[in-house]
Amino acid sequence: MEKNNSVKDPLRIAAVTFLVLVALLICYGAVRKNLSRKAEANSAPRYIFLFIGDGMGNSHVAAAESWLSWKKGQNGGEQLLFTTFPELAMMSTYSADHQVTCSSASATAFSCGIKTNNGFIGAAPDSLPAESFAKGLHEKGYRVGIMSSVPINHATPAAFYAHQTDRYGYYPITLQLPASGYEFFGGPGFAEFAGRNGDEEPSDVFLERNGYTVCHGPDELRSNMDKPNLVFCDASNRGRSADEYSLDYDSTRTPIADILRLNLEYFGTEEPFFIMCEGGEIDWAAHENSVYPMVQAILRFNDAVAVAYEFYLSHPDETLIVVTADHETGGLAIGYDYSWHQSVQDWAAVEADWAEQGHRDTFGIEERLRRQNSWGFGWSTNEHTGAPVPVYAIGKHAERFNGRIDNTDIPRLITG
Numbered sequence: 001m002e003k004n005n006s007v008k009d010p011l012r013i014a015a016v017t018f019l020v021l022v023a024l025l026i027c028y029g030a031v032r033k034n035l036s037r038k039a040e041a042n043s044a045p046r047y048i049f050l051f052i053g054d055g056m057g058n059s060h061v062a063a064a065e066s067w068l069s070w071k072k073g074q075n076g077g078e079q080l081l082f083t084t085f086p087e088l089a090m091m092s093t094y095s096a097d098h099q100v101t102c103s104s105a106s107a108t109a110f111s112c113g114i115k116t117n118n119g120f121i122g123a124a125p126d127s128l129p130a131e132s133f134a135k136g137l138h139e140k141g142y143r144v145g146i147m148s149s150v151p152i153n154h155a156t157p158a159a160f161y162a163h164q165t166d167r168y169g170y171y172p173i174t175l176q177l178p179a180s181g182y183e184f185f186g187g188p189g190f191a192e193f194a195g196r197n198g199d200e201e202p203s204d205v206f207l208e209r210n211g212y213t214v215c216h217g218p219d220e221l222r223s224n225m226d227k228p229n230l231v232f233c234d235a236s237n238r239g240r241s242a243d244e245y246s247l248d249y250d251s252t253r254t255p256i257a258d259i260l261r262l263n264l265e266y267f268g269t270e271e272p273f274f275i276m277c278e279g280g281e282i283d284w285a286a287h288e289n290s291v292y293p294m295v296q297a298i299l300r301f302n303d304a305v306a307v308a309y310e311f312y313l314s315h316p317d318e319t320l321i322v323v324t325a326d327h328e329t330g331g332l333a334i335g336y337d338y339s340w341h342q343s344v345q346d347w348a349a350v351e352a353d354w355a356e357q358g359h360r361d362t363f364g365i366e367e368r369l370r371r372q373n374s375w376g377f378g379w380s381t382n383e384h385t386g387a388p389v390p391v392y393a394i395g396k397h398a399e400r401f402n403g404r405i406d407n408t409d410i411p412r413l414i415t416g
């Protein structure tokens with residue numbers, strides 16, 4: 001017996017060792033798989049859209065939905081696409097030096113995750129440059145697209161590629177665009193096209209000299225899709241500044257939804273991407289306390305969100321869409337001298353007045369405000385306010401956009 005056992009023992013030990021090794025290998029494989037699944041789950045979404053409705057507070061969104069409902073003969077019930085997204089957060093917007101932020105400080109919070117002073121772009125309160133999370137994604141192989149319905153060197157888009165302490169130095173902002181290396185920029189054009197006094201190198205010449213192909217209109221852009229870095233400008237804006245409009249929206253302009261479509265066509269899906277898309281004229285109309293063009297601006301912005309949503313439907317597990325605002329503008333209230341016996345918003349009068357004025361606001365601020373009040377809209381200021389703004393999200397990691405957040409949280413919530 002003893003002899004037999006001593007013969008079998010080495011065999012038994014070898015068998016047991018083999019089985020233990022196999023078990024360990026299986027466990028190791030499972031743990032590795034689990035870890036990589038976790039890493040995948042925590043990683044930034046492959047396709048990221050950040051929509052910024054400049055100045056678009058809760059009441060602005062409510063006004064747009066009120067108008068949509070009125071069009072259907074209802075007091076309410078109609079929704080913009082982005083308010084149907086499953087996740088909703090409320091966001092504080094104060095800046096480093098003011099309770100009420102300006103667009104540049106809030107866009108710097110979105111881009112760099114820091115509080116800075118009003119007027120600063122991509123720079124910390126000590127004036128040193130701050131790094132955008134878009135730049136970080138770009139270094140990891142993401143393609144980056146930055147676009148706006150107002151000039152490409154305005155505060156909100158600028159905070160994603162420039163570093164300045166004066167948001168109104170438009171030309172110096174343009175000069176910092178090529179250093180970003182981002183693949184796509186889009187908008188009507190550039191403010192201070194040839195510098196503040198018009199005696200500098202024109203923006204398009206400068207950009208072409210620094211590695212970008214400047215395309216005027218969709219056709220020109222489509223014929224240059226093989227080029228590495230593109231800037232889209234409106235054909236109607238060739239060779240001049242793009243900051244000459246606000247209330248009387250020029251219908252010859254390429255809608256922001258179309259610019260986004262062109263950007264997506266250019267990027268394709270081979271590489272991951274981050275796109276920031278701003279509805280800038282929402283803020284401009286709100287500064288003028290004019291509800292009709294403000295609502296139309298939100299509808300155009302919503303059209304752009306619809307383009308991203310269509311993309312999301314084809315790539316639901318890899319896409320994140322975030323829609324928010326940098327601050328509230330105008331202190332808008334839905335209702336003024338409200339009475340139980342009358343309908344609150346007189347949209348019929350709003351529309352009739354707008355058509356009568358030839359689709360531009362011809363009144364001075366006092367008369368405009370008096371009319372807005374009589375139609376059921378209250379405005380408390382021509383400037384921004386410190387009211388919190390909504391954040392809507394759908395797609396990968398959208399659940400992070402929930403509850404009370406701050407504008408500096410945006411980069412961390414997007415990239416994880």
Ligand SMILES: [Zn+2]
Pocket residue numbers: 055103283284287329384
């Ligand atoms: Zn503003």
